[in-house]
Structure formats: structure tokens, C-alpha cells
Amino acid sequence: MASVTIPGTHIQTLAPVRELYFFDTQSAVLPRPVSPLNAWRILMARPRPIMNLAFKLRDAISSVFGASRIGGFSGAVPERVQVGQMLDFFLVEHASETVLTLTARDWHLDVMTCISVSGHELTITSSVKMHNALGRLYMLPVGPAHKMIVRQNLKELVRAVA
Template identity: 60%
Template sequence: MRDAISARFGVKRIGGFSGGLVELSQVGGQLDFFLIERLEDTKMTLTARDRHLDVMICIEMDGCKINITASVVTHNLFGRLYMIPVAPAHRLIVWLQLRRLLLPTVPKPHAG
């Protein structure tokens, strides 16, 4: 849905997340639609840029704790309008994805 609406305004299609296991390449490589800017043992910084906005995501491990910081810089009116519904939606999306990652579902026993 995001791609269909945003493409009309010149926003690059992202095609969603692959959802599969990914072997991180190196700085300068891609992780889905993000550019890997920094890659260390406990920290990864990703960016995505277009003419409407720049996004930077920093994921850092501190023991068993995961810190995720997102920064968005808008460049024009469309970028600002785009972020109005996207900001709260991204909080939910990140929470759901982390929950799925950290609390994998346990198969239900077969009735029988």
C-alpha cells in the first residue's frame, strides 16, 4: 500500500522486507532497501535517502537489551505529510517485528 501511494509522488518503491534470514555483507552493502553505513559487533547503522526524506536507523545491543533509534530528516512538504501517519505506524511495526523475532511462536500440539 505504501509503495502504491508514495510512488505517485516520486518516492522510491521499497517492496517491503524480505523476511528471510540475511547474511550481512559489509559497509556499503544493502539490507533490503537500507544502505549499511556502519556494522560492528554490537551496532549497526542503516540509512535510506530520497528527495523527500532521509532515514537513519541505529540498532545497538547492550547485553540482552536492544536499543533502536530512528532519525528522520524531511526535505519538503511531502516528506512532512508522509511522516504524519508513518511515525506512529512505524512504532507499531517495529514492536511487532521485534516481538516476532524475540518471541517465536511455539507450535501447537496436534489434537488427537
């Protein structure tokens, strides 16, 4: 599926920002440049127990309504990825030295996570398009939690790269 690049950036989203149900973009300046895939590898190296619990809870509740089980993060990230490959429950839609775009699509919502780098600055952008009321209900707790998780991940990434 096509993505939209925000003008003047490497950031990709599911649609123009005004058409998104959820949009969050956060950046951090790293002590040294890191590729998007290496940033993902550092962040996924040790999945947090609370995240695993959250994914189990998500799967238990969402599957009752017919949403696909996603299982969470395994901590395994290959040395290289290519378009069409899966990283846990995410589909790789774009992979370059400056941008890694991952999507998860289901009947209730579509999610895109874009990790982009420009020099020492790394940006994580998440965009969501809704398909129905279940998607909206799902995002009520997930939206605010997601913003806090990304903020914490960026802080951890700065420490890990130092």
C-alpha cells in the same frame, strides 16, 4: 553520509535529536545476547503480510509524487554484511558486533534505523530528517505506526530468542 552518535551510547542518528523531524528509541532486555544483524535476521525472517500490503500502498502513492519505490522486506538476510551493501531498500552504513546502522534516503526524507546492543539489552532507534512537505505528509501516518511496529517487533524478538 555522516551520522551522529548519542553521547554515552552506541546509538546513531541522522543528526542531533533536536534537529530531527522524527525520533524513536525503544529497548528490550533479551534472554540472551544477540548481535544486531542476528536480531534483524530474526525480525525479517517472516515479513508480515500487512507490512507487504503497506509497502505496496506506500509505493503506489509515493511513486506518483516521484519518490523511489522501496518494495518492502524480502525476508532474505545474509550471514554477514558490510558497509555499502543493501539489505532490501536499506543501505548498510555501519556494521559491527554492537551496532547495525541502516539508511534509506530519498528526495522527500532520509531515514536511519540503528540496532544497537549492550549485553542483553537491544535498542532500535529510528531517526528521520525531512526535505519537503511530501516527507511531512508521509510521516503523519507512518510515525505513529512505526512506533507500534517496533514495539511489537521487540516483543516478538524477546519470544524468539527465549
